[in-house]
Amino acid sequence: MKEEKWLIGVDLGGTTIKLAFLDFYGEIKEKWEIPTDKSEAGRHITMHIAKAIDDKMEEVGLSKEKFAGIGMGAPGFIEMETGFIYHAVNIGWRNFPLKDKLEVETGLPVIIDNDANIAALGEMWRGAGDGARDLLCVTLGTGVGGGIITNGTIIHGTNGMAGEIGHITSIPEGGASCNCGKTGCLETVASATGIVRIAMENLNSHQDSVLYHTYKEQNQLTSRDIFEAAEASDGYAEEVVNKVTFYLGLAIANLANALNPSKIVIGGGVSKAGDALLKPLKDQFEKYALPRVMEGSDFAIATLGNDAGVIGGAWLVKTKIVK
DSSP: OGGGOEEEEEEEOSSEEEEEEEOTTSOEEEEEEEEOOOHHHHTTHHHHHHHHHHHHHHHHTOOGGGEEEEEEEEOSEEETTTTEEEEETTTTEEEEOHHHHHHHHHSSOEEEEEHHHHHHHHHHHHSTTTTOSSEEEEEESSSEEEEEEETTEEOOOTTSOTTOGGGSBSOSSSOOBOTTSOBSBTHHHHSHHHHHHHHHHTGGGOTTSHHHHHHHHHSOOOHHHHHHHHHTTOHHHHHHHHHHHHHHHHHHHHHHHHHOOSEEEEESGGGGGTHHHHHHHHHHHHHHSOHHHHHHOEEEEOOOGGGHHHHHHHHHIIIIIOO
């Protein structure tokens, strides 16, 4: 019976690979991580994943027959049907047959998707999405990522590029350079690095701000410093947060007007700011979203943290591999 089968979720990051065994209902039974070995253009990664899974199975006394398959999230440009990685800059892969290699080395069926997509699926299934079938997930970290779920299915687009929310053009002229090669992307103004960049631009003109003194003491600023200062009613920090949430709220409102989601989940490290982020963000969103779209959309902070990816990977196995 399929209820007896367990699922394996794998979330590949640039520093660590998170792995988990989950039951059919998405409860994590075992979770652990291993370092990401990027030597020799990442050619050993699949072998290390396979060994980590075998070792954990032996440790907990389970055989491969217990598992339905592996769902894995990976960064980069992916051909979804074949699990072929065209290019993953942070890993070193070019033209890498990830699905095929992992299936050979583990002896289990494998399904691959983008890392931001599986985080969105995880939040939908077991997290802040609360089972919503139409969901927009925005992750604010060192970059800005996203996943779009419609009727319970992640949207990939023609060649797997759907959900690249961070590369919506927010500043058409004179914007900062983005690592995608364009300028003025949302990522340049709403990521953790973008928020700090905006704060630094006029910091010397606001020497009365706590942010100026924090920078002089620490020789750096973080997005957390900025949100904490804004919560404490620091005028310049509030100005920065309002600017950031204007760009972010406008982009999310435009997406929502097109997609009409019931849940908008904000994740990533910046989301730890909680209401200091959500309140001004919702104010901006409400300015630009259609009234009926706004009424149907509920904002939430992601709840799964680092578990979102492995849970989303397990969801892929449950829905795409299990018959």
